[in-house]
Amino acid sequence: MTNKRVLLASRPAGPVSEANFRIDEAPLPRPADGEVLVRNLWLSLDPYMRGRMSDAKSYAKGVEIGEVMVGQTVGEVLESRHPKMKVGDVVLTQLGWQLYGCINDATKLDAARAPLSYYLGLLGMPGMTAYFGLKELGQPKPGETVLVSAASGAVGSVVGQLARLWGARAVGIAGGWEKCNYVSEELGFDACIDYKAGAVREHLKAACPNGVDVYFDNVGGEILDLVLARANLFGRIVVCGTISDYNSTDPYRVRNWRAILVNRLRVQGMIVFDWKDRYGEALKALGGYFAEGKLHYRESVVQGLENAPRGLIDLLAGKNFGKQLVKL
Amino acid sequence: MTNKRVLLASRPAGPVSEANFRIDEAPLPRPADGEVLVRNLWLSLDPYMRGRMSDAKSYAKGVEIGEVMVGQTVGEVLESRHPKMKVGDVVLTQLGWQLYGCINDATKLDAARAPLSYYLGLLGMPGMTAYFGLKELGQPKPGETVLVSAASGAVGSVVGQLARLWGARAVGIAGGWEKCNYVSEELGFDACIDYKAGAVREHLKAACPNGVDVYFDNVGGEILDLVLARANLFGRIVVCGTISDYNSTDPYRVRNWRAILVNRLRVQGMIVFDWKDRYGEALKALGGYFAEGKLHYRESVVQGLENAPRGLIDLLAGKNFGKQLVKL
Numbered sequence: 001m002t003n004k005r006v007l008l009a010s011r012p013a014g015p016v017s018e019a020n021f022r023i024d025e026a027p028l029p030r031p032a033d034g035e036v037l038v039r040n041l042w043l044s045l046d047p048y049m050r051g052r053m054s055d056a057k058s059y060a061k062g063v064e065i066g067e068v069m070v071g072q073t074v075g076e077v078l079e080s081r082h083p084k085m086k087v088g089d090v091v092l093t094q095l096g097w098q099l100y101g102c103i104n105d106a107t108k109l110d111a112a113r114a115p116l117s118y119y120l121g122l123l124g125m126p127g128m129t130a131y132f133g134l135k136e137l138g139q140p141k142p143g144e145t146v147l148v149s150a151a152s153g154a155v156g157s158v159v160g161q162l163a164r165l166w167g168a169r170a171v172g173i174a175g176g177w178e179k180c181n182y183v184s185e186e187l188g189f190d191a192c193i194d195y196k197a198g199a200v201r202e203h204l205k206a207a208c209p210n211g212v213d214v215y216f217d218n219v220g221g222e223i224l225d226l227v228l229a230r231a232n233l234f235g236r237i238v239v240c241g242t243i244s245d246y247n248s249t250d251p252y253r254v255r256n257w258r259a260i261l262v263n264r265l266r267v268q269g270m271i272v273f274d275w276k277d278r279y280g281e282a283l284k285a286l287g288g289y290f291a292e293g294k295l296h297y298r299e300s301v302v303q304g305l306e307n308a309p310r311g312l313i314d315l316l317a318g319k320n321f322g323k324q325l326v327k328l
Numbered sequence: 329m330t331n332k333r334v335l336l337a338s339r340p341a342g343p344v345s346e347a348n349f350r351i352d353e354a355p356l357p358r359p360a361d362g363e364v365l366v367r368n369l370w371l372s373l374d375p376y377m378r379g380r381m382s383d384a385k386s387y388a389k390g391v392e393i394g395e396v397m398v399g400q401t402v403g404e405v406l407e408s409r410h411p412k413m414k415v416g417d418v419v420l421t422q423l424g425w426q427l428y429g430c431i432n433d434a435t436k437l438d439a440a441r442a443p444l445s446y447y448l449g450l451l452g453m454p455g456m457t458a459y460f461g462l463k464e465l466g467q468p469k470p471g472e473t474v475l476v477s478a479a480s481g482a483v484g485s486v487v488g489q490l491a492r493l494w495g496a497r498a499v500g501i502a503g504g505w506e507k508c509n510y511v512s513e514e515l516g517f518d519a520c521i522d523y524k525a526g527a528v529r530e531h532l533k534a535a536c537p538n539g540v541d542v543y544f545d546n547v548g549g550e551i552l553d554l555v556l557a558r559a560n561l562f563g564r565i566v567v568c569g570t571i572s573d574y575n576s577t578d579p580y581r582v583r584n585w586r587a588i589l590v591n592r593l594r595v596q597g598m599i600v601f602d603w604k605d606r607y608g609e610a611l612k613a614l615g616g617y618f619a620e621g622k623l624h625y626r627e628s629v630v631q632g633l634e635n636a637p638r639g640l641i642d643l644l645a646g647k648n649f650g651k652q653l654v655k656l
Contacts, residue, residue, distance in 0.1 A: 266594065267593075268588070270592070
């Protein structure tokens with residue numbers, strides 16, 4: 001039995017391509033004392049991975065050339081030399097893009113509560129990003145307008161639904177009619193703007209007639225500038241990602257910085273790890289809403305580790321629909 | 329006796345020029361019942377006035393063509409038809425660029441506490457802007473580095489001194505050796521960067537070896553981008569002004585927006601009016617520090633109302649030194 005792994009072969013200059021990855025085979029790792037051997041079942045693909053392929057300074061260290069690509073996984077314990085984990089346990093790990101790995105610590109998952117893959121999305125980092133970003137940074141008040149970009153994605157879809165559960169109006173931005181329809185109809189947002197249809201400024205005005213109180217931004221770019229111009233007095237901007245820049249060598253330059261002054265906006269960066277002491281709270285809240293049927297959720301699944309590079313490339317191009325996963 | 333006034337003659341496209349103003353004479357206004365007639369003694373000149381000359385949306389309505397230019401003034405009551413004000417009272421008003429005016433409400437000043445002109449600076453809007461912006465938005469902790477642009481100006485000079493009084497390290501940015509020397513030597517900042525001397529990136533690094541925890545920004549522009557790149561994790565940016573853009577028809581475009589995400593910065597707009605319910609607190613604190621000799625302060629005085637346009641033009645070009653006033 002051998003391990004299959006996806007390594008970073010080279011750093012992308014511009015868009016990611018399959019040539020930036022290399023698939024290799026390695027001996028099956030053996031657990032040391034205190035470790036478990038885990039077989040990965042699901043791998044999460046997320047926009048942040050683009051940043052880790054780069055050596056530009058970011059909030060986490062990049063992957064080195066020749067290293068296994070980073071990523072969160074759900075797996076099962078095949079062999080245990082750990083006092084508190086046993087064979088068959090299902091665990092959440094950071095083993096990355098590979099079929100097997102050994103670790104000395106992992107979070108045990110409750111398979112009865114939700115499908116295992118959900119711990120990578122709705123009940124995982126994306127869901128918690130939405131929960132803390134909206135609750136603690138966005139702080140929507142009932143009746144306010146919450147706008148979210150990448151609204152059909154793993155984070156955005158939860159943001160808008162939480163906004164509505166907490167009494168606010170939810171407006172999404174997504175690319176294409178199909179995604180927008182999903183956001184409005186299945187997720188229940190009050191409106192969704194198709195940025196690919198053009199006239200974003202006008203559609204933004206129509207969808208947010210009372211302005212924007214909270215902008216939960218996963219994208220950045222030109223749309224951010226349009227939103228800054230429509231932000232209300234004391235509005236909040238949650239800076240959660242800049243997907244529109246991830247494939248660019250020259251970042252978008254923001255024109256409406258002065259809107260922060262004029263409307264006394266509060267702009268804050270959101271990284272979920274800052275909230276790790278409160279993950280239990282988020283899991284309980286999100287799990288509760290899900291159990292009550294109040295959170296809808298969709299997954300986009302790629303089959304097989306060898307297709308993970310293509311999955312990430314498509315994700316960065318906005319071709320996915322809902323939370324992007326690789327079934328291993 | 330006639331009134332002399334400075335009116336907005338035209339809106340500047342680019343830098344302000346004297347042709348944008350018109351000086352006229354008008355009959356002395358007569359106080360209606362409940363009003364007082366005030367003779368203005370001091371007029372404050374402030375960078376925000378550039379915004380009021382424009383018709384672009386900002387946090388306050390612009391001046392109309394033909395209207396008296398807005399501005400805060402200190403004056404004395406010449407005639408009173410107001411039950412609580414009497415002849416000889418000294419008051420803070422918003423009568424603008426003129427020698428006389430009538431009002432039905434004004435703040436009485438205590439001439440024993442400080443020179444009257446200080447109520448337009450250290451103990452006025454600039455001082456309060458520094459106080460609330462630093463205390464409530466910047467929130468410096470002892471030992472942190474507070475960086476402030478336009479450091480020799482009416483707001484910046486107070487920001488840095490308060491930062492030191494509250495236990496932080498204060499670093500200024502100012503234009504020219506003379507201003508920098510004043511900031512370091514007279515105001516007691518720990519360091520001051522002369523942005524006109526070039527190599528700002530390197531000087532910033534040298535002056536802030538532990539990064540920047542709080543940036544109190546009155547200027548915007550390229551330096552803002554350099555500071556964003558040196559901001560520490562959970563740093564705070566107080567957006568108080570964008571002087572570098574005031575004479576430009578095309579605003580500076582900010583490159584390092586992503587630093588907000590990477591370092592989880594909190595960026596907020598600061599307008600002093602938002603804190604009007606707490607002006608008393610600020611006046612007490614600033615007045616106390618001043619009385620104890622802990623706040624140094626310098627004024628730059630232009631003589632005569634007819635020279636106010638030139639005073640504002642020089643202020644916007646950074647030619648003033650300390651709080652800019654017109655003695656009427």
